[in-house]
Amino acid sequence: MLYEFVTTYRDAIIERAREKLTARPWPAASAQELDNGVPLFLTQLAETLRSKSSDAPRPRGAIGSTATQHGAELLALGFSVSQVVHDYGDICQAVTELAIEQNAPISTEEFKTLNGCLDTAIAQAVTEHARITAESRSTDESERAGQVAHETRDLLNTALLAYHSLKRGTVAINGSTGAVLGRSLFGLRDLVDSTLSDIRIAANQQRRERIVVSSFIQELGTAGSLHAESRGLQFSVGPADPEWAVDADPQLLASAVMNLVNNALKFTVPGGRVMLRARTDDGARLLIEVEDECGGIPDSEGDPFQSFGERRGRDQTGLGLGLSIARKAVREQGGDIHIRNIPGKGCVFSIEIPLAAQEVPVLLSIAR
Numbered sequence: 001m002l003y004e005f006v007t008t009y010r011d012a013i014i015e016r017a018r019e020k021l022t023a024r025p026w027p028a029a030s031a032q033e034l035d036n037g038v039p040l041f042l043t044q045l046a047e048t049l050r051s052k053s054s055d056a057p058r059p060r061g062a063i064g065s066t067a068t069q070h071g072a073e074l075l076a077l078g079f080s081v082s083q084v085v086h087d088y089g090d091i092c093q094a095v096t097e098l099a100i101e102q103n104a105p106i107s108t109e110e111f112k113t114l115n116g117c118l119d120t121a122i123a124q125a126v127t128e129h130a131r132i133t134a135e136s137r138s139t140d141e142s143e144r145a146g147q148v149a150h151e152t153r154d155l156l157n158t159a160l161l162a163y164h165s166l167k168r169g170t171v172a173i174n175g176s177t178g179a180v181l182g183r184s185l186f187g188l189r190d191l192v193d194s195t196l197s198d199i200r201i202a203a204n205q206q207r208r209e210r211i212v213v214s215s216f217i218q219e220l221g222t223a224g225s226l227h228a229e230s231r232g233l234q235f236s237v238g239p240a241d242p243e244w245a246v247d248a249d250p251q252l253l254a255s256a257v258m259n260l261v262n263n264a265l266k267f268t269v270p271g272g273r274v275m276l277r278a279r280t281d282d283g284a285r286l287l288i289e290v291e292d293e294c295g296g297i298p299d300s301e302g303d304p305f306q307s308f309g310e311r312r313g314r315d316q317t318g319l320g321l322g323l324s325i326a327r328k329a330v331r332e333q334g335g336d337i338h339i340r341n342i343p344g345k346g347c348v349f350s351i352e353i354p355l356a357a358q359e360v361p362v363l364l365s366i367a368r
Helices: 003-009 011-021 031-053 062-076 081-101 107-165 176-202 213-231 250-267 322-333
Strands: 211-212 234-237 245-248 273-280 286-289 335-344 346-354
Touching: 003 011, 003 081, 003 107, 011 081, 081 107, 107 176, 176 213, 176 250, 176 322, 211 213, 211 250, 213 234, 213 250, 213 273, 213 286, 245 250, 245 322, 245 346, 250 273, 250 286, 250 322, 250 346, 322 335, 322 346
Parallel strands: 234 273
Antiparallel strands: 211 245, 273 286, 286 346, 335 346
8 A cells, every 4th residue: 555655664764855846947945844844744745645545534624734843943044936846756755766666556436546646735835835925925015004104104294294394494404404394304205215126126117227337326326415414525527438238127226325324424433424335246246335434334234224223323203114125126127236344434335236238339331
C-alpha cells in the first residue's frame, strides 16, 4: 500500500525531495525549508494517505483541515506561496520516482489518490497562506493609513494656527510664526509626495522616459534652495555633465531625490550646509549625492530606511516613511541608495542608477 511505502521509505523520500529542492533555481531554498519543510510536508502526506486508506470513519474535510493548518505553519516559517506549491510537487515526484525504482506494488488507484490528496492539500494550504498574508497586509495598511492621516492632521493644525496668528497682524510674516507655517506646508508637501510615490510603486504604474541629468538636478535644486532658506541653511548644487542621462520615471526619481534633500535639511545643524551633486563612478552608473552636516549617524542608530523607525537627531517629527519609500522608488528604476557616514561632520546619501546609453545622431544623406 502507498501509505506503507511512504512510511518505510520516509528517509529516502526526504533525501530525494531535498535534492530537488536544492537544485531548484528559484526561489532559493532556505535553511528552514531544508531542515523543517520537507519532513513537515511528508508527515502531512503520510497522515492524509493513512486516513484515506483507513476503514475508520473520517471527519468530512479532514484533509483540507490538515492542509489549512499546514499552510499557516508554512507562513510562520517564512515560506512564500511559490515555495508551498513547489515543495508539494517535489515530494510528489520523489514518491513517484522511488516507487518506480523499488518496483513498489502501488496500484493506479493509489496513485490517483496521491494526486488527489496533493491537489486538495495544495489548494487548501495556498488558500490559507494567502488569507493570512492578505489579513496581515490589510492590518499593516490600515495602521499605516491611520498614522499618515494623523501626521497630516497635525501638520494642518499647526499650519492653521500659524495662519490665524499671521492673519491677525500681530506677528510678521518673516518671523518665527511665518517659519512655522512654511515648515508645516513643506511637511505636508513631502508627506503627500511620498504617499503618492508609494501608491504608484504598489500599483506598478511607471512612466519611464529619458531624463537629462543636468536639467533635472537644477530643477530640484531650485526647490531645495527654497526649503533651505526657510530653515536658515546654506544649499548648493554641483554641476553635471549635459551628456549624462538616465531612463527612469521622473516623478518617482524626483520624489526620491527630494526626500534625501529634505531629510538632509531637516537634520543639518543650524547654519550648516547641504549639497546636491551628480557624478559617475565607472561611466555606467550615475550617482546623485546629497551631503549634509548632521554631525554623523551614531553607531547605535537603527536602519534609517525602516518604515516607522526611529528618527535621528532632535527633530522627531514625521513618520519615518520617506527614506523607505525613496529606496523602493530607486530600486524600481534598477538602482539603490547607499549611505556614507562622516563621523563628527555628517553623511552622504547616494542614489545609484544606471546611466542611459548616449543617443547616436542620425545622419541623413541627401541624394545629389
